[in-house]
Amino acid sequence: MRLVDYISLALRNITRRKLRSALTIFAIVIGATSVTIMLTIVFSAKGFINDQFEQNGTFQQVQVSPQTDINWGNGSGQNCNSSDCVKLTQALINKLAKLPHVIGIARQTQPYNFDGLFYGSKKLKLNQVVAYDANGIIDNHMLAGRDITQSDGNGVLTITSDYADGLGFKNNYQALIGKTVKLHTQGYYSGVGSDPVGRQQYMQTHCQNMGPGQNCELPSVQITGKVVGIADANGLTNSSGYTVRVPLSWARGMEENQDYGPARTSGDYCRNMPGPCMPPNVLTVTDELALNGYSSLIVKVDNATNAAAVAQNIRGTFKIGAADAETAIKQQLSVFNIVGIILGGLGGIALIVAAVGVINTMVMSILERTREIGVMRAVGARRSAISRLFTFEASLLGMAGGILGVLIGYGLTLIGNPILNHQLKGNNIGSSNILSLPIWLVITVIAGTTVIGMLAGLYPARKAAKLDPVEALHYE
Amino acid sequence: MPAIIELRDVTKTYKLGDETLNAVDGISLSIQTGDFVAITGASGSGKTTLANIIGGLDRPTGGSVMVDGNDLSKLRDRKLSDYRNQHIGFVFQSFNLQGTQTALENVTLPLVFARVKSKARKQRATECLQAVGLGDRLKHKPSQLSGGQRQRVAIARALAVKPNIIIADEPTGNLDSQHGDEIIKLLRDLNKQGITLIIITHDMNIARQAGRIVQVRDGKVRA
Ligand SMILES: Nc1ncnc2c1ncn2[C@@H]1O[C@H](COP(=O)(O)OP(=O)(O)OP(=O)(O)O)[C@@H](O)[C@H]1O
Ligand SMILES: [Mg+2]
Numbered sequence A: 001m002r003l004v005d006y007i008s009l010a011l012r013n014i015t016r017r018k019l020r021s022a023l024t025i026f027a028i029v030i031g032a033t034s035v036t037i038m039l040t041i042v043f044s045a046k047g048f049i050n051d052q053f054e055q056n057g058t059f060q061q062v063q064v065s066p067q068t069d070i071n072w073g074n075g076s077g078q079n080c081n082s083s084d085c086v087k088l089t090q091a092l093i094n095k096l097a098k099l100p101h102v103i104g105i106a107r108q109t110q111p112y113n114f115d116g117l118f119y120g121s122k123k124l125k126l127n128q129v130v131a132y133d134a135n136g137i138i139d140n141h142m143l144a145g146r147d148i149t150q151s152d153g154n155g156v157l158t159i160t161s162d163y164a165d166g167l168g169f170k171n172n173y174q175a176l177i178g179k180t181v182k183l184h185t186q187g188y189y190s191g192v193g194s195d196p197v198g199r200q201q202y203m204q205t206h207c208q209n210m211g212p213g214q215n216c217e218l219p220s221v222q223i224t225g226k227v228v229g230i231a232d233a234n235g236l237t238n239s240s241g242y243t244v245r246v247p248l249s250w251a252r253g254m255e256e257n258q259d260y261g262p263a264r265t266s267g268d269y270c271r272n273m274p275g276p277c278m279p280p281n282v283l284t285v286t287d288e289l290a291l292n293g294y295s296s297l298i299v300k301v302d303n304a305t306n307a308a309a310v311a312q313n314i315r316g317t318f319k320i321g322a323a324d325a326e327t328a329i330k331q332q333l334s335v336f337n338i339v340g341i342i343l344g345g346l347g348g349i350a351l352i353v354a355a356v357g358v359i360n361t362m363v364m365s366i367l368e369r370t371r372e373i374g375v376m377r378a379v380g381a382r383r384s385a386i387s388r389l390f391t392f393e394a395s396l397l398g399m400a401g402g403i404l405g406v407l408i409g410y411g412l413t414l415i416g417n418p419i420l421n422h423q424l425k426g427n428n429i430g431s432s433n434i435l436s437l438p439i440w441l442v443i444t445v446i447a448g449t450t451v452i453g454m455l456a457g458l459y460p461a462r463k464a465a466k467l468d469p470v471e472a473l474h475y476e
Numbered sequence B: 001m002p003a004i005i006e007l008r009d010v011t012k013t014y015k016l017g018d019e020t021l022n023a024v025d026g027i028s029l030s031i032q033t034g035d036f037v038a039i040t041g042a043s044g045s046g047k048t049t050l051a052n053i054i055g056g057l058d059r060p061t062g063g064s065v066m067v068d069g070n071d072l073s074k075l076r077d078r079k080l081s082d083y084r085n086q087h088i089g090f091v092f093q094s095f096n097l098q099g100t101q102t103a104l105e106n107v108t109l110p111l112v113f114a115r116v117k118s119k120a121r122k123q124r125a126t127e128c129l130q131a132v133g134l135g136d137r138l139k140h141k142p143s144q145l146s147g148g149q150r151q152r153v154a155i156a157r158a159l160a161v162k163p164n165i166i167i168a169d170e171p172t173g174n175l176d177s178q179h180g181d182e183i184i185k186l187l188r189d190l191n192k193q194g195i196t197l198i199i200i201t202h203d204m205n206i207a208r209q210a211g212r213i214v215q216v217r218d219g220k221v222r223a
Helices: A003-016 A018-054 A092-096 A161-166 A196-207 A248-255 A265-271 A288-292 A304-318 A324-366 A371-378 A382-424 A439-466 A470-475 B047-054 B078-088 B101-115 B118-131 B146-159 B176-192 B204-209
Strands: A059-066 A100-110 A113-117 A124-125 A128-132 A140-146 A156-160 A180-185 A220-233 A245-246 A257-262 A281-286 A296-302 A323-325 B003-014 B019-032 B036-041 B062-067 B089-090 B165-169 B196-200 B212-217 B220-222
Touching: A003 A018, A003 A382, A018 A257, A018 A324, A018 A439, A092 A296, A092 A304, A100 A248, A124 A439, A124 B204, A128 A248, A140 B196, A156 A161, A161 A220, A196 A257, A196 A281, A220 A245, A245 A248, A248 A288, A248 A470, A248 B146, A257 A323, A296 A304, A304 A323, A304 A324, A304 B165, A323 A324, A323 B036, A324 A371, A324 A382, A371 A382, A371 A470, A371 B078, A371 B118, A382 A439, A382 B078, B003 B047, B019 B047, B019 B062, B019 B196, B019 B220, B036 B047, B047 B165, B047 B196, B078 B089, B089 B146, B101 B118, B101 B146, B118 B146, B146 B176, B146 B196, B165 B176, B176 B196, B176 B204
Parallel strands: A128 A245, A156 A220, B036 B196, B036 B212, B089 B165, B165 B196
Antiparallel strands: A059 A296, A059 A323, A100 A128, A100 A296, A113 A124, A113 A180, A140 A220, A156 A245, A180 A220, A257 A281, B003 B019, B003 B062, B212 B220
16 A cells, blocks of 8 residues: 555545544644643743843843842832932942942933923923933944934933834934924923023012912923934833933933022021021022932943842842843743743643544544455455554644644744733843744644654554454444 | 365364354365356355455465465465455455445555555546446445445456456345346356356355355355
């Protein structure tokens, strides 16, 4: 009997009893799908970690925050306002810089009081203005213009491509370079670019006679900046989506408290004055950033393998938050591994059940086809041919289950990737589509279920081959 | 003319509990090429058992069955299957067609095991069906055919691999006399073309047409 005949006969027998075959295959599909997903997750996760080590130095970074319970990616923007946290002051930063393996630090802050980005008549909601040292530790992918440099000062900024798109410069980023945009903020803004004297006068004329419970609305403030670059919103290493970046020196100015009012020494001034005393107004400038510390730091270490240890050292020594990407990812991976083990176990059980199902189906099928087997033997089928025929049939059931399982597994990666991409982006990890189905995995799973089907078919096939032809022919 | 089949002291014993039953009890028989042999005898006398042993479907408990110098009783399954495939065409009382397959596919079956390629198989099967007068029923399933037509499909199947011997075990048993006669005529024509024909029958009208009648009684050949 020729190979094609085995296959076509086996296929024919499978399709002849569609429902039963479908039910038998169903169990194999569940097993194969589980195993496919398990292998995909475990190996994709492993590949992902390896990629990350090679990628843009993320693994050489430790994120430091005044908040002690941070994870990688969410440690920024948490200014230290309460008394029970340690402020990220320059004095502390100087100590961090001297730690072993530390080769650089990028200080970060987020002047949080802007709410609008205006260009001409276009007004966009402003989510975050960020600033950090332009010392190369945080690297941005620029789509047009240039990134912020250390020599940049007030009035210079970059925006992300999302904003450029919103301002109507999609596919035309270059045209936005050199243009002036406005950052909009509320009237109580007291940083650089505000008018402390005007504000004081406005308050005296408008807010003095207000009743209780009434809010004194100050006219809003707009400060201007020139766009020098458009950053790729997807390629941002340390912030995401809609972001405006300004030089750190300008951010310091934005966070200043410039106050025009009676001098703080007015008590001294009035001490020797008889009658009502009106101390002269003076301008007081407070460097709030120096006072409150930075919102977060990115500490760069000499080698990615030291990041976790440095983070631990920082946490232990300074009682501040420190997170490294590898530990964070390993935590995420451990979830994957648990999911993988559960799926693998489920898949294994499903495959055992499926194998029993195949045996059952085949034994039943042989009982039904006893007479048919007798006829085949009478017209010259060898025992080995009968045996092979049923083994083929069982193998094909296994193979069909494997193919369907792999297809479903592949479908699930198509669903899973966007979800994971979203999560990774939320954690500021610039990888995407990490779930992939390598061809060897496809082959392994299909070959595996085929072999399981074949093994499950061995006993029934032997049974069929051993039937006595004469008895089989008279089987009712 | 040399005997193509030579049985010597063939026995077939069944053990049923303590009792032993000699279904075939020391039969010696030789059949020549081109013979038309009718095997008759009462029900349970051992006719089918004897025919199955000749056809290589069953193995004797004792004695020898010589075919072309080979002893069938000593052949391994592989050779014995090939012997059935290449030399024997069986025709059964109950047709034994595959109900889910067409007439053409049924006739094709022995050729599948003879490793004939698909195209040549179809060609040969069509030829055989034409030879039994069913050239216009190739795509019919057994359930769509009359009893006589079904038996003709079975004969076409027996013919497919060009056997030397056709063994027909009560081929007319399930047919009315008219269809039965047609089948016997068909088999006789094949015999005239040189195929050795062994028919088991209760019908003396059929037996009488044979060149030789072998009467079996209690597993023995009546002299
Ligand atoms: N597998 C078996 N086990 C036990 N006894 C058997 C078996 N096969 C046949 N026999 C017995 O052997 C004897 C001969 O059977 P066989 O089928 O050869 O008879 P037969 O002459 O063909 O009868 P019929 O005309 O009814 O077909 C019978 O008594 C039968 O009961
Ligand atoms: Mg009989």
